[in-house]
Amino acid sequence: MSPDFSLAEDFDLPAAKALDRAFSDWCDHNLSAHKDPRHVSVTISLKKHGNTPGDATASQMRAMASIAKKYAYDELRVSHEQNIIFPHVAKANLAFVFNELAQADLASDNIGLVSDIIACTGLDYCGLATARSIPIAKQIAMHFKMAQKERELGHIKIKISGCINACGHHHVGHIGILGLKNLARNLTKSPWGVRVTKMLQLASALDRGLVQTKY
Numbered sequence: 001m002s003p004d005f006s007l008a009e010d011f012d013l014p015a016a017k018a019l020d021r022a023f024s025d026w027c028d029h030n031l032s033a034h035k036d037p038r039h040v041s042v043t044i045s046l047k048k049h050g051n052t053p054g055d056a057t058a059s060q061m062r063a064m065a066s067i068a069k070k071y072a073y074d075e076l077r078v079s080h081e082q083n084i085i086f087p088h089v090a091k092a093n094l095a096f097v098f099n100e101l102a103q104a105d106l107a108s109d110n111i112g113l114v115s116d117i118i119a120c121t122g123l124d125y126c127g128l129a130t131a132r133s134i135p136i137a138k139q140i141a142m143h144f145k146m147a148q149k150e151r152e153l154g155h156i157k158i159k160i161s162g163c164i165n166a167c168g169h170h171h172v173g174h175i176g177i178l179g180l181k182n183l184a185r186n187l188t189k190s191p192w193g194v195r196v197t198k199m200l201q202l203a204s205a206l207d208r209g210l211v212q213t214k215y
Contacts, residue, residue, distance in 0.1 A: 082118055
């Protein structure tokens with residue numbers, strides 16, 4: 001079967017989805033409406049569970065370029081959410097796109113779900129970072145995959161930044177994670193910091209009932 005560029009008005013996408021559960025799940029999460037009803041926009045997830053968010057191999061990049069040339073009018077876009085978008089794909093060609101993405105290990109159907117995490121590079125690659133981001137993103141994605149809770153949770157955005165520069169957009173996520181230096185450990189490097197550290201220790205002792213106050 002060869003690609004269909006006729007853009008037939010009577011193409012039955014629901015019927016095509018009914019024939020393949022994996023294809024159907026991918027369509028449900030990775031497609032967006034297009035102003036032309038014969039087309040959709042396709043988002044390729046670069047968030048396979050356990051992988052570094054936003055990463056792609058050289059062979060995967062070549063595969064995406066080839067698919068775009070054949071089925072997406074030779075156009076693809078990189079999104080701020082660390083995924084790739086084919087903005088214009090004929091519905092009649094979606095099965096071809098899905099099959100070729102699957103062969104390239106790019107058919108994850110988790111757009112908008114909890115594992116579709118935005119994460120900065122963190123301490124692994126950035127000299128400005130104060131904490132690691134990538135391992136946290138991997139652990140969260142794998143946890144919910146193993147627990148099989150992603151579909152149950154539905155649409156949710158987790159964003160992770162490894163420092164206050166907020167490259168991971170943590171401040172606009174449903175759940176935002178910001179990594180900072182350990183305050184108590186770094187306070188001890190200055191005389192005033194020693195006093196503040198002792199105050200923190202005293203406050204902790206008071207909270208646990210280890211120290212009695214007198215009035």
